[in-house]
Amino acid sequence: MADPSSYRPRPGQIPESPGVYKFRDEHRRVIYVGKAKSLRPRLSSYFQDLAGLHPRTRTMVTTAASVEWTVVSTEVEALQLEYSWIKEFDPRFNVKYRDDKSYPSLAVTMNEEFPRVQVMRGPKKKGVRYFGPYGHAWAIRETVDLMLRVFPVRTCSAGVFKRSAQIGRPCLLGYIGKCAAPCVGRVTPEEHRELAEDFCDFMAGRTGTYLKRIEQQMVIAAEDMEYEKAARLRDDIGALKRALEKNAIVFNDATDADLVALAEDELEAAVQIFHVRGGRVRGQRGWVTDKVENVDTQGLVEHALQQLYGEEKGDAVPKEVLVPALPDDTAAVNQWLSDKRGSRVSLRIPQRGDKKDLMATVQRNAQQALVLHKTKRASDLTTRSRALEEIAEALGLDGAPLRIECFDISHLQGDDVVASMVVFEDGLSRRSEYRRFEIKTFEGQDDVRSMHEVITRRFRRYLAAKEKAGDWVGGEVPEQEADEDGRPKRFAYPPQLLVVDGGQPQVAAAKRALDELGIYDVAVCGLAKRLEEVWLPDDDDPVVLPRSSEGLYLLQRVRDEAHRFAITYQRSKRAKRFRAGPLDEVPGLGDSRKQALLKHFGSVKKLRSATIDQICEVPGIGRKTAETVAAALAAAAPAAPAVNTATGEIIEDDEDTAPAAPPSENGGTTHDAAAHPAGPRTCPGP
Numbered sequence: 126m127a128d129p130s131s132y133r134p135r136p137g138q139i140p141e142s143p144g145v146y147k148f149r150d151e152h153r154r155v156i157y158v159g160k161a162k163s164l165r166p167r168l169s170s171y172f173q174d175l176a177g178l179h180p181r182t183r184t185m186v187t188t189a190a191s192v193e194w195t196v197v198s199t200e201v202e203a204l205q206l207e208y209s210w211i212k213e214f215d216p217r218f219n220v221k222y223r224d225d226k227s228y229p230s231l232a233v234t235m236n237e238e239f240p241r242v243q244v245m246r247g248p249k250k251k252g253v254r255y256f257g258p259y260g261h262a263w264a265i266r267e268t269v270d271l272m273l274r275v276f277p278v279r280t281c282s283a284g285v286f287k288r289s290a291q292i293g294r295p296c297l298l299g300y301i302g303k304c305a306a307p308c309v310g311r312v313t314p315e316e317h318r319e320l321a322e323d324f325c326d327f328m329a330g331r332t333g334t335y336l337k338r339i340e341q342q343m344v345i346a347a348e349d350m351e352y353e354k355a356a357r358l359r360d361d362i363g364a365l366k367r368a369l370e371k372n373a374i375v376f377n378d379a380t381d382a383d384l385v386a387l388a389e390d391e392l393e394a395a396v397q398i399f400h401v402r403g404g405r406v407r408g409q410r411g412w413v414t415d416k417v418e419n420v421d422t423q424g425l426v427e428h429a430l431q432q433l434y435g436e437e438k439g440d441a442v443p444k445e446v447l448v449p450a451l452p453d454d455t456a457a458v459n460q461w462l463s464d465k466r467g468s469r470v471s472l473r474i475p476q477r478g479d480k481k482d483l484m485a486t487v488q489r490n491a492q493q494a495l496v497l498h499k500t501k502r503a504s505d506l507t508t509r510s511r512a513l514e515e516i517a518e519a520l521g522l523d524g525a526p527l528r529i530e531c532f533d534i535s536h537l538q539g540d541d542v543v544a545s546m547v548v549f550e551d552g553l554s555r556r557s558e559y560r561r562f563e564i565k566t567f568e569g570q571d572d573v574r575s576m577h578e579v580i581t582r583r584f585r586r587y588l589a590a591k592e593k594a595g596d597w598v599g600g601e602v603p604e605q606e607a608d609e610d611g612r613p614k615r616f617a618y619p620p621q622l623l624v625v626d627g628g629q630p631q632v633a634a635a636k637r638a639l640d641e642l643g644i645y646d647v648a649v650c651g652l653a654k655r656l657e658e659v660w661l662p663d664d665d666d667p668v669v670l671p672r673s674s675e676g677l678y679l680l681q682r683v684r685d686e687a688h689r690f691a692i693t694y695q696r697s698k699r700a701k702r703f704r705a706g707p708l709d710e711v712p713g714l715g716d717s718r719k720q721a722l723l724k725h726f727g728s729v730k731k732l733r734s735a736t737i738d739q740i741c742e743v744p745g746i747g748r749k750t751a752e753t754v755a756a757a758l759a760a761a762a763p764a765a766p767a768v769n770t771a772t773g774e775i776i777e778d779d780e781d782t783a784p785a786a787p788p789s790e791n792g793g794t795t796h797d798a799a800a801h802p803a804g805p806r807t808c809p810g811p
Contacts, residue, residue: 129186133172139165144196145206148189148218152590152618155214157185157418160203162454164194179419185218200457201464208431215557218418220394220428230257230408231265233278233325238314239286239307240321241279242269249436256328257400257408273303275339275361276324279317280304327365329402329440336365380404382445382480383433386487387425388495392416395495396429399487402443411491413498427452434465442466447475447484508675509552515676516622519668520661522648526622527551531683532579532635533626535691539570541698544579545691548620549683558618561694573634576625580638587619588642619647626684628653628667629660636662652684711757718745722754733758 144164148157161167171178171186178186197203211219232245236252244262249255257265269280279286281296281304289295289308299306307317327335343358384399393415400408412432420428426448434442442465451474452458462470475481513525529549536542548558562582564575623639625631632651639647650668651660657677658667670677707729708719725743726732732740732754740751 129172129175129189132189132191134168134192136165136169139168139194140196141165142196143198143200143203144194145203145210146192146194147210147214147216148185149191149193150188151190153191155210155216156189157216157218158207158210158214160200160207162200162203164196168192168194181218181417182419185418188218200454201460204431204454204457204461208435211431212435220414220416220418220420220425229262229265230255231269231328232256233321235318235321235325239279239317241281242273242321242324243280254325255441256325258410270303271364272324272327273298274364276320276327277303277305278321278324279307281308328407336362339365380445380480381443382447383443384447384475384480384484384487385426385429385433385449386484386491387422387429387449388488388491389416389422389425390495393495393499394425395491395498396425397487397491397494398429398433399483399490400443401483409490411494413494422450423453426450427454427458430458430462434462438465439467442470444468445471445473447473447480449474449484449488509679512552512675512679515670515674516679519659519670519676520622520648520650522622524621526620526648528618528620529622529624529683530583530620531624531626531687532576532583533684533687533691534564534572534575534579535688535695536570537695537699539568541695542568542570542575543691543695543698544575545687545694546579546583547683547687547690549679549686552679554686559690561690563698572627573630576627576631577634577638580623580625580635581642584619584639584642584644584647588644619644621648623647623649624680624683624687625649625651626654626687627651628658632660632662652680657681707758708754711754714750714754718743718750721745729758 141163143160143162145158145160146164146168147155150156159167171182171192175183175187195206197206210216229244229246232243233254233256234241234243234252235254236250244265245253245255273280277298280298281289285296286308289299289306293309295304295306295309295311298304299309299311305312305317305320307314312320323335339358339362343355343362346352346355346358380401381403382401384401386397388395388397393413395411395413397411398409399406400410412429414428430446430448430452442462444466446462451472455472459470459472462472475484510525513527516522517525527550531547531549533545534542535545542564544562544564546560546562548555550558560583562579564578566578567574623635625635628651632649635651636649639645639649649662652658653660653667656667656669657672658669659677659680660667670680708714708722721743722732722740723729726735735755737748737751737755740746740754741748746754
């Protein structure tokens with residue numbers, strides 16, 4: 126535990142300007158980001174008597190080892206910089222709302238020649254119009270199915286579209302009238318884009334004008350005695366009205382607003398958002414967070430707005446944002462939202478009428494989300510805590526192992542030997558801390574020696590980080606890469622428990638590596654696959670945990686995750702090796718220029734026969750690079766041509782860019798998988 130007075134800046138050093146500040150721990154990792162209208166009083170408040178601080182604030186300042194700040198000109202700039210740094214550094218003491226699930230949205234790919242309507246999840250893409258998010262994907266598909274009758278926009282994938290264009294026949298939707306079939310030229314790209322824009326206008330809430338227009342067309346068709354056309358337009362109106370009925374009407378006017386409500390207790394907070402467009406609820410989403418910092422309702426609202434609109438621009442930010450409490454820096458947040466929209470945004474608390482009633486509904490949804498989350502998490506927390514306690518008791522540890530690291534070795538008959546390191550904190554995987562290794566000191570199959578190398582390399586990096594922080598003085602350790610930007614260092618934190626995938630030999634190798642480095646405060650164990658036995662260093666008999674033990678389940682999950690991560694890396698390396706060609710050996714030749722060479726000449730064979738002047742004609746290839754390419758291809762002479770033993774003819778090899786097929790694996794295991802390369806190719810007889 127650090128003493129805040131040891132890194133407290135002198136009052137005269139802190140400016141009174143607006144700015145953003147960062148607290149870093151002893152490993153230079155950013156643990157908290159904040160902003161202030163005036164930096165001097167805000168930072169001074171962290172260095173008062175510890176007894177007067179909120180427990181969460183006290184934990185943060187005693188974990189930190191330094192503080193630094195950046196001065197900005199306005200409070201809006203401070204808000205923007207704070208959001209950027211929280212997103213970049215992921216500080217452990219900042220509130221970060223996380224989606225409780227990946228909400229699907231209705232997307233229209235206006236960035237394509239023939240826009241496509243589809244369900245999308247994940248981050249938004251440039252040039253795509255989004256509507257939602259929705260609670261369920263089936264709700265989107267039902268709405269789209271109704272609207273395709275009126276707006277027959279393309280919904281097929283690129284592969285189906287290309288196939289239909291090749292064979293000259295549309296898919297089933299084209300035959301039944303739910304697609305305009307641009308793939309076979311029934312409509313021009315301009316006409317199809319106009320259909321997609323009408324679809325987007327309708328989904329955006331501009332429904333009244335369009336319905337009136339269709340009704341007028343229906344009346345005109347009936348007067349002209351075009352009864353089939355009038356009946357079709359009547360059915361179109363019915364389909365659109367059924368689609369509208371799926372979105373509840375909440376306001377009589379065409380209100381565009383987002384309503385944000387919060388439910389919180391001492392430890393957690395839940396936020397719910399209703400997206401209202403054209404007076405109808407078009408989408409809903411929610412987040413839950415741990416209150417890891419001392420933050421009030423106003424601060425939670427500000428964090429929620431940052432999360433909601435941090436990546437948005439234009440119409441994605443509505444004209445009106447309704448909240449349960451205004452942020453402390455209301456003017457700055459309001460200006461920030463207006464800048465993102467490009468026009469004025471009203472940020473306010475609803476006081477009366479329909480908007481206040483709808484806010485109460487959103488509030489009830491937030492309260493229910495928090496109750497449901499706490500019900501689920503109580504079980505999860507209890508299980509994880511029991512698992513960690515059982516591991517500590519079985520292995521004789523002083524306390525629960527809050528950070529567990531597991532290592533696994535993967536290879537295929539001694540080739541492409543790699544290792545993985547996975548990290549579990551508080552019983553949950555922390556993927557940002559995962560690391561992978563290539564075995565460098567030897568070749569061949571030796572799991573024990575590989576484990577010793579990996580553990581040595583991992584903890585040498587840890588010692589290097591400690592030495593850099595001034596916490597350790599010892600023998601030589603390699604230079605640690607500087608991570609001065611505050612991102613989590615790769616090996617800065619030691620585990621309380623180190624798990625290896627294997628039995629006594631692997632455990633002994635890991636323990637020997639730690640002893641050689643002088644590290645004695647990290648517990649080591651191994652989990653053998655055969656009988657799921659836990660092996661400890663210097664013990665002749667394993668520790669056998671009950672089959673129903675939560676501790677054993679956790680160790681198995683850690684081991685299986687390390688195995689999955691290792692074999693994925695090993696397979697990717699093997700696939701890359703099989704795809705390697707003579708151009709991969711040319712120093713300084715990247716993927717872009719390799720692709721340019723192959724595109725220009727068509728194959729490696731033709732490139733090999735080209736002159737240096739011809740190679741120089743490729744954009745981006747200078748004479749020196751061309752000479753290097755020619756020399757490398759000349760050195761990598763092609764093998765003797767294959768001969769068809771049945772006919773005696775020579776089989777030409779164009780050396781195109783298609784990758785060779787890798788040998789298959791047997792069983793999918795990491796160590797015992799046997800390769801079965803295909804035998805020599807034979808040609809059929811005449």
